[in-house]
Structures are given as structure tokens and as C-alpha cells.
Amino acid sequence: MTVQSPSTPSQSLWRPNRDRSRLIQTIVKCICGAFAAVSIITTLGIVATLLFETITFLQEIPLWQFLTDRKWTPLFASKEFGIFVLVSATVMISIISILVAMPLGLLAAICLSEYASPRMRKILKPVLEVLAGVPTVVYGYFALLTVTPSLQALLEFLTPLLNVFLAVLNALPFIAIESLPELKGFNSLSAGLVLGVMITPLVASLSEDAIYSVPQRLRDGAYALGTTKRETITSVVLPAALSGIVSSLILAISRAVGETMIVTLAAGANPTLGLNPFVPVMTMTAFIVQVTKGDAVHGSIAYQTLFAVGTTLFLITLALNIFSFWFVRRFREKYD
Amino acid sequence: MNINDTSPSDRPINIELFKPNLAKRYNLDRIFAFLAWGATTIAVAILAWLLFTILVDGIGTLNWNFIDSFASRKAERAGIKAALAGTLWVMGVVAVFSFPIGVGAGIFLEEFSEDNWFTRLVEINISNLAGVPSIIYGLLGLAAFVRLFGFGRSVLAGGLTLVLLILPVIIVSTREALRTVPDGIRAAGFALGATRWQVIWHHILPAAMPGILTGMILSLSRAIGETAPLLAIGAASFIAFKPNSVLSDFTVLPIQIYDWVGRPKKEFHDLAASGIIVLMSVLLLMNAGAIYLRNRFQQNR
Structure with missing residues (x-):
């Protein structure tokens, strides 16, 4: 066996060949940069497609008509384009959902952050994650086939009681309600309730992050002043975490506004103006699904209406998201 | 109220204001803790309800x-x-x-x-x-x-x-x-x-x-x-x-x-x-x- 002498190296083995590595690095960097640019292209694509068809739409239907018509019948012979009909349904369902998600999510966040032991936290957080990971079509099934029948049964069960209540109300002056409202098979009440359940994990986990990050010394200071646990939470911890909590609520509303499957399945497809949660309505997202399910011919007014509604939806959620970012930036309490 | 305006002998002090009233405050605390745990329980219960109904409805027709x-x-x-x-x-x-x-x-x-x-x-x-x-x-x-x-x-x-x-x-x-x-x-x-x-x-x-x-x-x-x-x-x-x-x-x-x-x-x-x-x-x-x-x-x- 010969030991190779260090004095006879093949020099090319050690030559670093930096140029080639540098070239490869430049190429890779450009490819990765192009991949990163996909996000910019996506945004541009969304804005361009929405704007293009919406402008064609607005050339045929004036903006004023779009905003002030009181009926929504773009697929019928006598067409009317009152976007407000769809917006009112979306707003009503979103309000119902946030009325569910705000107390439920916020209290759950307080419980996880302040009351639960570390072991409890370890069990409960994954449960919330599962709740957040359930596909929306499953919630749609739940709303239409479980919650609505349950609510109808509950209303029927409570009817005698409600009738008494109604009689008392009608005995008072100025109030005249003829009969109890009947809960239809499609209604915005159960859609809103289930939508609220869907966005609860979002509120809970984002608020929990905000509450959990409030420094312990603020709580200790409050305890030293003789406050109880609840007083510490409501008057020290929650105000300190306010920006995070509000932004989580706004993001949840934005999610509710853009949600599609629950409202399409459970709230129906009946564009009516008004805020009655017992009857079928049609949200913006439900309209988009209705049109795309039937074969909307490219260039037809139905196809353009699709994008006009999409633009409205996009603008509403964008405004909510920007407001949420602004709120965090403006009102964030900084510690350390 | 002006902070310098603290002449204690001038006015009768409302003692009620400073009473800790602990029993009532602790009761409120208990209600609040109950609500917080209640909300979490409701969230878990809804998940269980959802999974349960789907299992009951769907297990019968689930086969090869x-x-x-x-x-x-x-x-x-x-x-x-x-x-x-x-x-x-x-x-x-x-x-x-x-x-x-x-x-x-x-x-x-x-x-x-x-x-x-x-x-x-x-x-x-x-x-x-x-x-x-x-x-x-x-x-x-x-x-x-x-x-x-x-x-x-x-x-x-x-x-x-x-x-x-x-x-x-x-x-x-x-x-x-x-x-x-x-x-x-x-x-x-x-x-x-x-x-x-x-x-x-x-x-x-x-x-x-x-x-x-x-x-x-x-x-x-x-x-x-x-x-x-x-x-x-x-x-x-x-x-x-x-x-x-x-x-x-x-x-x-x-x-x-x-x-x-x-x-x-x-x-x-x-x-x-x-x-x-x-x-x-x-x-x-x-x-x-x-x-x-x-x-x-x-x-x-």
C-alpha cells in the first residue's frame, strides 16, 4: 500500500471553481425570485379580471342603478340589479355569526389563557384546531340538515309559551304582531349560527395570542392593588390586549362575509331585501355559486354580473382587512 | 376632580366607596369563571354534536x-x-x-x-x-x-x-x-x-x-x-x-x-x-x- 505524498496533489481537485457555483446561485436566485413574484401576479390577476368584467358590466348597467335598485333579478327576463339585496343578506348573516362568535370565542380565549391549566390548554387547543379544520361543506350539511330541523323542533316546542308572550306583547299599545314567524327550511338564522361556530376558533386563537402575550407583571400589579381575578381580566388584561382582540373580530367578520358553502346550502337562493332571519335569502357568495353552476356564457350579462358581485365582495373584505391592520398598528400597546 | 383638592376633613368621606365588599366580588368572579368554562364547553360540545350526527347519519351507507x-x-x-x-x-x-x-x-x-x-x-x-x-x-x-x-x-x-x-x-x-x-x-x-x-x-x-x-x-x-x-x-x-x-x-x-x-x-x-x-x-x-x-x-x- 502506498501512502500518497502530500507533495503530489492533483491541483484541479482543490480548485474551488467559484465561477460555476456563483452562476448556479444566480440562476437559482432568479428562479426563486420569480416564484416569489407569483404572489404579485396573483394579486394583479385578481384585480385585473375583476376590474375588466366589472367595467364592461358598468357600461351596460349604470353604477347608480346597481346601488339603488330594490330587486335582484339578473337572470330573469326583466332584469334588475340591486346589489343591496345581496349585501343586506350577507350583512345580516355576518352579524348573526359574530353575535355567536364574539362571546363564545372571546370567553374561550380567556378561559384558555387565564383559567385553564397548562395540561388543559394542551388538550383544548387541538380541539379548537380541529374545529377550525372542518371543511365548510361539512358545516353546510350540519346547518341545513341538523341545526335547522332542531331549531324548528325547538320553536314548535316553545310555541305555547311564545304565544302567551305574544298575547302579552299585543296587549301593550303600539305593538301588533299577528303571528309567530315560521322558520323556513332555508333561513339565515341557522346559517348565521353555524357560520358563527365556524369562525369561533379563529376569534379564539387570535384573541388568545393577544391575551396570552400581555405581560405577567401587569396582572401582578393589579393583584397587588387588591383586585380579584375577574377584575384583573376585565379591567387590565382585556384593555391591554384590545388591539389584538378587535383585529381578530374584524378578520372573523371578513371571513364570514366571504364564506360560501354554509350560506349556499343553508340560507337558500332567494334574493329578498330585508332583515328577517327566518326566511330564505341569497348572499353575494351564494349568487356566484348559483351562476357558475349553471353554464354562464362568456360575455353574457350574467357572466359580467358574476364579476361585479365578486368585485363588491372583494372590496368589502379588503376594506375590513385593511381596517384590521390599521387598527392593530394604531392601538397596539407595546411592552418592553 | 382636581388632584390637589384633597382636604380630607372638609367633606364627610363616603365609606361605602372603599368597602371591599369581597363576598359580592368573589361571587361575580365565580360567575365569570363559569361563563368562560361554559363557552369552552359549548365549543367542544358543538364539535361533538357535529361529529356524532354525521357518524349516525352516514355509518349506515358507508361500505365498499x-x-x-x-x-x-x-x-x-x-x-x-x-x-x-x-x-x-x-x-x-x-x-x-x-x-x-x-x-x-x-x-x-x-x-x-x-x-x-x-x-x-x-x-x-x-x-x-x-x-x-x-x-x-x-x-x-x-x-x-x-x-x-x-x-x-x-x-x-x-x-x-x-x-x-x-x-x-x-x-x-x-x-x-x-x-x-x-x-x-x-x-x-x-x-x-x-x-x-x-x-x-x-x-x-x-x-x-x-x-x-x-x-x-x-x-x-x-x-x-x-x-x-x-x-x-x-x-x-x-x-x-x-x-x-x-x-x-x-x-x-x-x-x-x-x-x-x-x-x-x-x-x-x-x-x-x-x-x-x-x-x-x-x-x-x-x-x-x-x-x-x-x-x-x-x-x-
Whole structure:
């Protein structure tokens, strides 16, 4: 066996060949940069497609008509384009959902952050994650086939009681309600309730992050002043975490506004103006699904209406998201 | 009230104000704690209720025939063969495109980029895109992939739409995974004369790969459950064949479920529940895989 002498190296083995590595690095960097640019292209694509068809739409239907018509019948012979009909349904369902998600999510966040032991936290957080990971079509099934029948049964069960209540109300002056409202098979009440359940994990986990990050010394200071646990939470911890909590609520509303499957399945497809949660309505997202399910011919007014509604939806959620970012930036309490 | 105006002897002091009244305050505390635990219990109970009803409704019709039959107008002969195959095809397209693009973009933002206008623009875009409703992506897919590029209502159009939808999630999770790799590895690589890319390729990516894969699996599990964007590009709900190329028509599991829920007959509702059981089982498996990967990753470090 010969030991190779260090004095006879093949020099090319050690030559670093930096140029080639540098070239490869430049190429890779450009490819990765192009991949990163996909996000910019996506945004541009969304804005361009929405704007293009919406402008064609607005050339045929004036903006004023779009905003002030009181009926929504773009697929019928006598067409009317009152976007407000769809917006009112979306707003009503979103309000119902946030009325569910705000107390439920916020209290759950307080419980996880302040009351639960570390072991409890370890069990409960994954449960919330599962709740957040359930596909929306499953919630749609739940709303239409479980919650609505349950609510109808509950209303029927409570009817005698409600009738008494109604009689008392009608005995008072100025109030005249003829009969109890009947809960239809499609209604915005159960859609809103289930939508609220869907966005609860979002509120809970984002608020929990905000509450959990409030420094312990603020709580200790409050305890030293003789406050109880609840007083510490409501008057020290929650105000300190306010920006995070509000932004989580706004993001949840934005999610509710853009949600599609629950409202399409459970709230129906009946564009009516008004805020009655017992009857079928049609949200913006439900309209988009209705049109795309039937074969909307490219260039037809139905196809353009699709994008006009999409633009409205996009603008509403964008405004909510920007407001949420602004709120965090403006009102964030900084510690350390 | 002026702070200097504290002459105690002038006015009678309202003692009631300073009384701690502890009994009442502790009672309020108990009510508050009860409410907080109540809210958490309600959330858990609703999840249990949801899972329970779906199991009860769907377990009866869940059998091998259901998995191995195509959609049918007769409830007793209908199954999810086409939907399962469609879901697999679409997820294949999503994985093939979103993995390199998402990881590449993540590497660019975390390892290569300097703080310039391009990087900032990309970052703003990513956080904005995460807040866009999924159905808007469907409209983009309809206008761009289905019409403009002429893919039709195909597996490719549906897959690419979902790729755009989950890219922000993948990019963010990739960046988090890259950030957990200690800087010492980078410094050691540079000290031996390696270029940045050589360090990334040989050392950082292998170290971050479990984290990246975890994020990838979670993103894919989100894409599997998405219905709205695929409805918007017009994916059909009645398909009686398996897709045989990326350009064939398709349906996916959530759309099949949506179709069955929307029908008036009770038999189809039960089929929908069975479909949901299959869908949720797949999601559960994927999440379990992601958690397993995450735990192994944490042990190794």
C-alpha cells in the first residue's frame, strides 16, 4: 500500500471553481425570485379580471342603478340589479355569526389563557384546531340538515309559551304582531349560527395570542392593588390586549362575509331585501355559486354580473382587512 | 376632580366607596369563571354534536360499494369512486406545482432577499392574499385558467386555482421552518467557502425539510376540503368516470357532498354524511401525519 505524498496533489481537485457555483446561485436566485413574484401576479390577476368584467358590466348597467335598485333579478327576463339585496343578506348573516362568535370565542380565549391549566390548554387547543379544520361543506350539511330541523323542533316546542308572550306583547299599545314567524327550511338564522361556530376558533386563537402575550407583571400589579381575578381580566388584561382582540373580530367578520358553502346550502337562493332571519335569502357568495353552476356564457350579462358581485365582495373584505391592520398598528400597546 | 383638592376633613368621606365588599366580588368572579368554562364547553360540545350526527347519519351507507361505485341517480347505487379519483388527481396537480413554487418563494424571502422594494411588495401581497375569500380565487381561475388559457373545466384548471389559494400558507410555513434552522449552520458553511446556495441546498433545506413538509401537508389538507373555488370554476358534480389526464373533467369529494346535500331526498343526505366521514378520515390521517412529522423533528433537534 502506498501512502500518497502530500507533495503530489492533483491541483484541479482543490480548485474551488467559484465561477460555476456563483452562476448556479444566480440562476437559482432568479428562479426563486420569480416564484416569489407569483404572489404579485396573483394579486394583479385578481384585480385585473375583476376590474375588466366589472367595467364592461358598468357600461351596460349604470353604477347608480346597481346601488339603488330594490330587486335582484339578473337572470330573469326583466332584469334588475340591486346589489343591496345581496349585501343586506350577507350583512345580516355576518352579524348573526359574530353575535355567536364574539362571546363564545372571546370567553374561550380567556378561559384558555387565564383559567385553564397548562395540561388543559394542551388538550383544548387541538380541539379548537380541529374545529377550525372542518371543511365548510361539512358545516353546510350540519346547518341545513341538523341545526335547522332542531331549531324548528325547538320553536314548535316553545310555541305555547311564545304565544302567551305574544298575547302579552299585543296587549301593550303600539305593538301588533299577528303571528309567530315560521322558520323556513332555508333561513339565515341557522346559517348565521353555524357560520358563527365556524369562525369561533379563529376569534379564539387570535384573541388568545393577544391575551396570552400581555405581560405577567401587569396582572401582578393589579393583584397587588387588591383586585380579584375577574377584575384583573376585565379591567387590565382585556384593555391591554384590545388591539389584538378587535383585529381578530374584524378578520372573523371578513371571513364570514366571504364564506360560501354554509350560506349556499343553508340560507337558500332567494334574493329578498330585508332583515328577517327566518326566511330564505341569497348572499353575494351564494349568487356566484348559483351562476357558475349553471353554464354562464362568456360575455353574457350574467357572466359580467358574476364579476361585479365578486368585485363588491372583494372590496368589502379588503376594506375590513385593511381596517384590521390599521387598527392593530394604531392601538397596539407595546411592552418592553 | 382636581388632584390637589384633597382636604380630607372638609367633606364627610363616603365609606361605602372603599368597602371591599369581597363576598359580592368573589361571587361575580365565580360567575365569570363559569361563563368562560361554559363557552369552552359549548365549543367542544358543538364539535361533538357535529361529529356524532354525521357518524349516525352516514355509518349506515358507508361500505365498499359506496367507495367503489360511480355517481348515480339511484341512491342505493351511488358512490364516490369518481370523486375520490378526482380529489387524488387535483391534489397531485396541487402538490406538483405548489411545492416548488411555495418553497422557492419561501427560500427567496428568507435566505436570498435583501430589504428592498420587491421583497416588501411580495410580503404585503402575501399577507393581503391570505385575506381574500376563496370564492374570489375561483373567479380568477374561471377567467384565467378556464377561459384565457383554455384549460376548460379540467383537473389542471381546478388544481392551479387551489395552488394560488394555498401558496400564501405554504410560503409562510416554509419561512417559519427555515427560521428554526440555527444560524451557526449557515456561518459554518460560509466559513468553509460555500456559496449561499450551496449552504441552503446541502445543509439548511435538509434540516428544515420536516417543518416544510408539515406545512405542506397541512396546506394540502386545507385544499382537499375546499369547495367554493372549484364550484366557481364550474367543476361538474355528476361525473361517471375517473379522470385520465390533467385535461379531463372532474369532480371532487366536497363537490359530490355538496351535490348530495342539496338534493331533497333523505337517502342522498345519508350518502353525503358517508362522504363526509371519508373526507374527514382523510383529513384526520393527514393531520396525524403532520403531527407525527413535527414531533419527530422536535426530538431530533
